[in-house]
Amino acid sequence: MLEFDQVGRRFGARRVLDGVSLTVERRQLLGLLGRNGAGKTTLLRMGAGLLPPSQGRVRVGGVDVIREGPRIRQRVGYLPENCPLYGEMRVKEFLRFRAGLKGLGSGRARHRVDEVTDSCGLREIRRQPIRRLSLGFRQRVALAEALLAEPELLILDEPTRGLDPLQAGQAWDLLRDLAGDRAVVVATHDLETAARHCTHLAVLGDGAVTVQGRTAQVLDPLPHGSVVHAELRGPERGIEEGLAGMALVSEIELTRRGGWTLARIHGVATADLRLPVARLAMDRGWDMRELHLERRDLQRLLETPSGGAGP
Amino acid sequence: MRSLGWIWRREMGWFVRTPAGFGIGVLFLILTGSSFWYMVGQAGMGLLGSASLRPYLEANPLQWVVMLLTVPALTMNLIAGEKESGTIDHLLAAPVGAGQVVAGKFLAALTAYLLLWSLTGLHLVLLARHSSWDPSADLGLVAGLGTLLVLSGLFYLAIGTLCSSLTSSPVLAAVMTMGGMCLVFFLPFLAELTDSRTAQSVAAHISPRHHAAALLGGRLSLAVVAYYLSGAWLMLFAAARALEARMWRA
Numbered sequence: 001m002l003e004f005d006q007v008g009r010r011f012g013a014r015r016v017l018d019g020v021s022l023t024v025e026r027r028q029l030l031g032l033l034g035r036n037g038a039g040k041t042t043l044l045r046m047g048a049g050l051l052p053p054s055q056g057r058v059r060v061g062g063v064d065v066i067r068e069g070p071r072i073r074q075r076v077g078y079l080p081e082n083c084p085l086y087g088e089m090r091v092k093e094f095l096r097f098r099a100g101l102k103g104l105g106s107g108r109a110r111h112r113v114d115e116v117t118d119s120c121g122l123r124e125i126r127r128q129p130i131r132r133l134s135l136g137f138r139q140r141v142a143l144a145e146a147l148l149a150e151p152e153l154l155i156l157d158e159p160t161r162g163l164d165p166l167q168a169g170q171a172w173d174l175l176r177d178l179a180g181d182r183a184v185v186v187a188t189h190d191l192e193t194a195a196r197h198c199t200h201l202a203v204l205g206d207g208a209v210t211v212q213g214r215t216a217q218v219l220d221p222l223p224h225g226s227v228v229h230a231e232l233r234g235p236e237r238g239i240e241e242g243l244a245g246m247a248l249v250s251e252i253e254l255t256r257r258g259g260w261t262l263a264r265i266h267g268v269a270t271a272d273l274r275l276p277v278a279r280l281a282m283d284r285g286w287d288m289r290e291l292h293l294e295r296r297d298l299q300r301l302l303e304t305p306s307g308g309a310g311p
Numbered sequence: 312m313r314s315l316g317w318i319w320r321r322e323m324g325w326f327v328r329t330p331a332g333f334g335i336g337v338l339f340l341i342l343t344g345s346s347f348w349y350m351v352g353q354a355g356m357g358l359l360g361s362a363s364l365r366p367y368l369e370a371n372p373l374q375w376v377v378m379l380l381t382v383p384a385l386t387m388n389l390i391a392g393e394k395e396s397g398t399i400d401h402l403l404a405a406p407v408g409a410g411q412v413v414a415g416k417f418l419a420a421l422t423a424y425l426l427l428w429s430l431t432g433l434h435l436v437l438l439a440r441h442s443s444w445d446p447s448a449d450l451g452l453v454a455g456l457g458t459l460l461v462l463s464g465l466f467y468l469a470i471g472t473l474c475s476s477l478t479s480s481p482v483l484a485a486v487m488t489m490g491g492m493c494l495v496f497f498l499p500f501l502a503e504l505t506d507s508r509t510a511q512s513v514a515a516h517i518s519p520r521h522h523a524a525a526l527l528g529g530r531l532s533l534a535v536v537a538y539y540l541s542g543a544w545l546m547l548f549a550a551a552r553a554l555e556a557r558m559w560r561a
Contacts, residue, residue, distance in 0.1 A: 045400070048404050049404075050400055050403055050404055069408075070406040070407065070408060071406070073404060073405060073406040074406040076404075078401075078404040080397070080400050080401055080404070082397060084396055084397035084398040084400070084401055085398065085401075086321065086325075086398060088324065088325060088328050088329045089321070089324065093324075097317055097320070097321050098405065100313060100314070100316075100317035101314050101317050101318070101402075101405040101406070101407055102405055102406060103313070103314070103406060
């Protein structure tokens, strides 16, 4: 649906993006992660046809977004960062105005305005001037606007900024629903939430996509060996010897805390050691209160140029 | 065309409903009221004893001040305001071209400008009722004045629209518009001061002062119309290109 093909962008001498290749298909909810200044907004603006790439191509549905600008923009819903809206307009009036700009006929525009007003929870405030709304409601108005023309591709830059946790959760639920029959790209700083809701993740760093793929693949770097965390209670020496003697274990790290042994167990290659560790604990009669596969540190994904990937 | 209509409506809403739009109306009425007051004040010197308004219109410097302040106020926010508030991206993300955006906004400014000037018709009604002015003798003058206001408004508002598209600061856009209008108005004066016949001939063709005199004298020539319309078209074309170029730079 949306394809960035070796896309680069310079602003004067400053290179912001270099050789970015990324594809978003229908029914994908892609979380675009990256530090401030990583180029997320630049990439999204290019996807929305607002900014041409200095190199490479951006296509929506196989069509070049710059060459076919207005036609493409009809198929794309774009929510810019900070949701800039016309403060003097009332919510319903603004949505009607945007529906008109998007080429919706009078009847369909009225119908769609009513639909998005309901789906985004704006019915109560539809007659209020936008300048009087809280940031959360403004964000919802901007989201409703992006949905007006039932776009095949939704590009949203920080759509949950300013929303309280409940509202943010509802917005993410809505985005997941929307991704059921279209492609949705969301730039966000909320790493944990993105990991929980997005079907795919891509991390921008140093002007390029450092990590991308299905969320589970991005977070569980099994190709480089798995790591299991366990909290066990039992004889300290027995635990150390027992874990070290397990098959497929390459390394163990143990720390003591309040009578419990915190074990970090490195597996060889793609081995998932959770079941063997659980069996060992049962056999030896150890108490166990925690056992999980270590997921890639999301923060580290953003902090290192390689996205935290590595052996 | 429908998109253009929606942009026009939104812009008219801004003029009608915001304090800034209201302030522009108040500023205009104060300026035109002062101009009218100045004209009536001259009546005390016996000038209004004349049956024609021609001496007052030709000798009233406030008319130019009204244009110089009103046009930048009407256009400063058109595009620069959108850039300043960040709404321009959202606007351009809709399936509309830069030309439609510029045209819609310009037409809204022109509508507001014409509505404001139409309010000054009250001045003529007052003069007709309470002075020795004979409207029937000045029909050509009034028609020429109306044509001048429309044609010069088209041109100056287009200059304002261009200036507004070149910056993200509405205040700077206003200053640039004033500068542009002064340039258009006073540059021909400089040309007239030279000894060059060519320069003087060119000055005669591009001088708004000459065109105003011709229109107020009841002489509507194709050259005058072409001057204002082609000037306005050129400015609007440049404004649309500037808005498109912003996309490639931003």
